[in-house]
Amino acid sequence: MSADSPRSQSCTCIAPINIAVIKYWGKSDEDQIIPLNDSISLTLNTDYMYTKTTATISTELTKDSIILNNEEASGDGVRFQNCLSEIRKLAASSKHASTVEKSKLKVAIVSQNNFPTKAGLASSASGYACLVFTLAQLFELESHKSELSALARRGSGSACRSLFGGFVQWFHESQPCVARPIAEAQHWPQLRCLVAVVSNTSKAVGSTEGMSRSVKTSKLLEYRIKHVVRDRVEEMKMAILQKDFVKFAELTMQDSNQFHAICLDTYPPLFYMNSTSQAIIQLVHRYNEIRQNIKVAYTFDAGPNAVLFMEEAELNRFASVFHSFFGSIPHESFFRGKVLDPVDSTKDVEALGPDNALKGQVQYTIVCHVGQGPKNIDPTG
């Protein structure tokens, strides 16, 4: 926390996004945001994508306010109000007089996603994680990890996972319902991730409404919850702990596909993937075929953008192939977040069967790895 005058104090933090490899889809309690199943995610490094939030408390403020991506968010911000009032309750019950005092002050919040707007990248997870983390720093509630994860959950379900770095599991039956790390960021240092930003994304049904519709209408979702996902969570945990890429990749792809199958079994059906997403899936399977092993995995959330996983040893080769198929801008501008070495992909492209129709269907790609949870970036933080 910055050492302002006691009458006004502020704190700035950043928080990461996370990508689920075992998907969360469906709530048992819409208000409390309790999921129907456990999910597992990887927290991505914050070199290129993060939410940055500054929270200020001051005796001068007469009301709470929040500015999200340069726009005032007021009125209907129910979830924001929920988060804020819950964190105040936590602060008010503190043993520390200073925390109790601060809980009485009004708060001004400015939050900004640094990732490209309109890219269709989910921002609510990093956004609420950052909000909760920043307020916790300001109110000196950092030690209440479980309560904070539960609070972030009330803002946006998957935000509870973004409070932790590394490999994270969100438990649907825990009390309170929270996420906890499976392994830290450094556990699997070879793991790499490409976030492919697909061109021409079209508006789709939001995930809150979408999952509610699935719970009501998809008979297959019931089966997934009761009979599939429990075992998959355990298998995924083992694959991560053992750094078994082939198993990790298979489970990741199968769970992404099953999630989108549930969307299609929903009535009326939900389409989040588009023809580019399909082409990416088909390329990954064909690539794994010519490599005679599972070297790359895909996963898709409630949108057409692909997240691709591979190990460091495969990164430059696959990236060049991917760029050859989907990129229409130079290699060095197509990959962001980290400089990659271009590799001659002529032979691979020939083996895969060239398809010029795909050119330009991916705008660009962000290169990531598994990273840390939220952090305070104030000079004195």
Added chain:
Amino acid sequence: MSADSPRSQSCTCIAPINIAVIKYWGKSDEDQIIPLNDSISLTLNTDYMYTKTTATISTELTKDSIILNNEEASGDGVRFQNCLSEIRKLAASSKHASTVEKSKLKVAIVSQNNFPTKAGLASSASGYACLVFTLAQLFELESHKSELSALARRGSGSACRSLFGGFVQWFHESQPCVARPIAEAQHWPQLRCLVAVVSNTSKAVGSTEGMSRSVKTSKLLEYRIKHVVRDRVEEMKMAILQKDFVKFAELTMQDSNQFHAICLDTYPPLFYMNSTSQAIIQLVHRYNEIRQNIKVAYTFDAGPNAVLFMEEAELNRFASVFHSFFGSIPHESFFRGKVLDPVDSTKDVEALGPDNALKGQVQYTIVCHVGQGPKNIDPTG
């Protein structure tokens, strides 16, 4: 049968295609082609789409031969050989000496699908139904309806349904495994069907390989078979018998979506629908919304072409809307098989939200109704 010389006899028949509204996907016996679940289909009229087969037996023939769509099909035609040898067995065990005699002769078959080539319309169902029906006519085995349905099934599973007109159920547990009519073609005279031939269809995994892959890898298919489809078959039968269009339409759409959900849950996933198929689905749901009732239903088989159902009262209105969105050729050339009256669709299109990007994504559309089973078209047949 034509009254040729006794040393040479020939017979020409046509057979219809059928469209499943409760889908067949997955076999319990690959060789015998026993499905994992019952399915229900509608047989379409043969004014525009049919298979036409001529079978000739002659003492002059020294070997069996088959010409399919002007190409000689020999050698690996295992299913064809199965069909022919089974029907010969049936003929050889006949009480009629003439049938037994004929069963000893070699057969020459010429079969032609009159529906547009490369349109991605399934032809194997009408093809094998026509083959079996024509041979049965030639061998005077018409009365053996159950055996013939079972024989057609050995050629191509869903062919067993094309041996009957009207509304047909294929029973997976019957002995032998056959189809039987639920209601005849005249039962629901208002029912209409549009077969939309989608542009730019791409090669996909064949349905034989696809369903085998689903059986091996989709956990959701198991659930569909055990817990979903049995009830749906009964509900669909009731909806048909009661001519309850809303119920019929809902079940048809839900079952099509569930079938494609299973395809997506298959590993590696199967994509049969494309972005045009998605756009058609979305248009149908939006159209039903503005009509404040379910007026139109879609179903998709293992390809991107849509089959749309509606009642006669909705046909001209919906067809004009559909043409406005997807057609790039004049109304009178866009609809084939029956002349439709164009309706001013300006207001509907406005309510639905125009989308010029869809123009030309459907090549043309065939207008059909529920029709009769195969028939002998010889002048004396």
